[in-house]
Amino acid sequence: MTIPIVLISTDVREADGYRWHATPQTYLDAVREGAGVIPLGLPNFGDGVDLDGLLDRVDGVVMTGSRSNVHPSNYGKAPSPANEPYDPDRDRTSIDLVRGALAEGLPVLSICRGMQELNVALGGTLATEIQELPGRMDHRAPPSDAQEARFAIRHSVAVRPGGLLHGIVKSARIDVNSLHRQAIDKLAPGLRVEATAADGTIEAVSGGNPNAFLLGVQWHPEYWFRTDAASAAILAAFGVAVREYLARRAGRPGEVIATD
Incomplete structure (x- = not known):
């Protein structure tokens, strides 16, 4: 039986004298154990990768979070040292990856920076350093070297009734963690708000194609x-x-596809 494979975005980091294209194991474990599929990290080669050909051979895409922020030049604004760090190599790859995946109708799950990339890829904009905006909460991670403290559940979000997320979590309100300085400003055409924080920050979005997750x-x-x-x-x-995507692509829509 075929095990589905999904592409997962990576960051570019300098360490130990090397340039790494990598993603934290927390994402790999969640995709492998929680989703039951195999993650395949995508190096950030920009237009040096035939994304169309690659997307023809996978069954989904996960856009990961990161400490880096999407560079403002990607949505028509000026960069600021206060909004660093940036990862321009990731931007050049991930934004095209999102567009290509959506064009193919692949299932896409975008997390934190990944949701911001999704919004930018479809023509939206981002607000930076939102903790400095009037009326906004501080959505940054608490200062700590302990990951469990940084990723601790911190606030609730209101889930849009009848939406995709509501159908998944079966609740009008859920509690979440928060580790970001950027957030959606202008919502991209084709995206719908699925959840918001008490301060109005958009916390979840979905697409308008009912046939593509x-x-x-x-x-x-x-x-x-x-x-x-x-x-x-x-x-x-x-x-x-x-x-389900893999089964349709294989021409066997009723077949049960193996999990890892």
Whole structure:
């Protein structure tokens, strides 16, 4: 039986004298265990990769979060040192990856920076350093070297009734973590708001194509998928969408596709 494969975005980092294209294991574990599919990291080669050909051979895409922010030049604004760090190599690859995946109708799950990339890829804009804006909460991670403290559940979000996310988590309100300085400003055409924080920050979005799974969340379900019901449900729903896509692509829509 065929096990689905999904592309997962990576960051570019300098360490130990090398230039790494990598992603944290928390995402890999969540995709493999929580969604039941195999993650395949995509190096950030920009237009040096035949994305169309590559997307023909995979069954879904996960856009990961990152400490870096989307460079403002990608949505028509000027950069600021206060908004660093940036990862321009990731931008050059990930934005085209999102567009290509949506054009192919692949299931897409976008997390934190990944949701921001999704919005930018479709023509939206971002607000930077939102903790400095009037009336906004501080959505940054608490200062700590302990990951469990940084990723701790911190606030609730209101889930749009009848939306994609509502159907997944089966609740009008869920509690989430928060580790970001950027957020959606102008919502991209074709995206719908699925959840908001108390200060109005857009916390989740979906796409308008009912036949293609597209969900973006501003928080990090990958960190708590083993213990948090909503996080587990999001990963599981993505896994179901990926297996259904693979079955349709193989011309066997009724077939049960193996999980890892």
